[in-house]
Amino acid sequence: MSEVPLNKQPDSPQPRPVADSQSERSEIIFPGDTNAIGNLFGGRLMQYIDLAGAMAASRHSRATVVTASMDHLDFVAPVRVGDLLILKSSVNRAFRTSMEVGVKCMVENFREQRLRHVSSAYLTFVAVDSNGQRIVVPEVIPETEHQKRRFEDAVRRRELRSGEMARKKELRATLPPEWHI
Numbered sequence: 001m002s003e004v005p006l007n008k009q010p011d012s013p014q015p016r017p018v019a020d021s022q023s024e025r026s027e028i029i030f031p032g033d034t035n036a037i038g039n040l041f042g043g044r045l046m047q048y049i050d051l052a053g054a055m056a057a058s059r060h061s062r063a064t065v066v067t068a069s070m071d072h073l074d075f076v077a078p079v080r081v082g083d084l085l086i087l088k089s090s091v092n093r094a095f096r097t098s099m100e101v102g103v104k105c106m107v108e109n110f111r112e113q114r115l116r117h118v119s120s121a122y123l124t125f126v127a128v129d130s131n132g133q134r135i136v137v138p139e140v141i142p143e144t145e146h147q148k149r150r151f152e153d154a155v156r157r158r159e160l161r162s163g164e165m166a167r168k169k170e171l172r173a174t175l176p177p178e179w180h181i
Contacts, residue, residue: 018147019061020142021091021101024051029083040079045105046070049121052087053101057125060091060099061137065125068098073121073159077107084108090147094153096175097134100128100154105170122157 025048027033050067057065063177079085089103105119127137142151 001176005121006099015141016137017039017141018090018092018151019058019132019143021089023052023055023059023089025055025160027085027087029079029081029085031081034081042075042081045075045079045085046073046121047118048087049073049103049105050083050120050123052103053121053123054100056089056091056103057099057123057127057128060094060140061125061128063129063135063137065087065099065127066132068124068126069161070121070123072157073119075119077103077116077118079107079118083164084110084166085118091140092122092147094137095157095158098124099135099137099140100124100157102150124156124161131144155170 003101027048029040031038034040054065054067055072073106080159084107086108087103088106092100092102101123103121103123104117106115107118108115127135139143140151142148
């Protein structure tokens with residue numbers, strides 16, 4: 001087996017199943033994490049989502065990852081002081097150097113042994129080397145019907161993100177230098 005230098009990566013890393021990227025993170029919500037009415041700050045939830053997503057992307061790519069975007073973040077229900085928040089993440093699809101990761105957030109009622117869905121999000125991560133340069137990531141192998149659906153849906157979401165980015169770029173080009181004043 002030939003060795004690949006540390007700063008190089010083969011053009012086509014071996015594909016990996018979704019299961020290899022699946023990650024879980026848990027947090028107990030304390031008063032310092034919440035607003036005046038005892039609900040988790042939305043920004044704090046976004047931080048937890050970003051971390052859970054990075055875990056899945058890092059596991060899949062076996063590399064350092066950076067967040068490129070977070071979109072379609074739904075706050076379905078509040079998370080309150082004392083709740084046990086569980087975040088589950090996995091890579092939905094890998095493109096050349098980027099990966100779409102889905103994160104689902106639930107609150108566990110440990111007394112009743114029930115889960116309540118509170119939020120979901122899609123994030124895009126890019127794998128980078130130690131110099132911050134993009135590196136090729138392995139393809140994803142979806143195995144279950146649910147994984148296959150998410151794999152296919154990721155292409156549609158990517159097209160929507162690309163269209164929105166192009167629209168914003170065009171808009172910025174038309175703004176005068178003093179637009180923010």
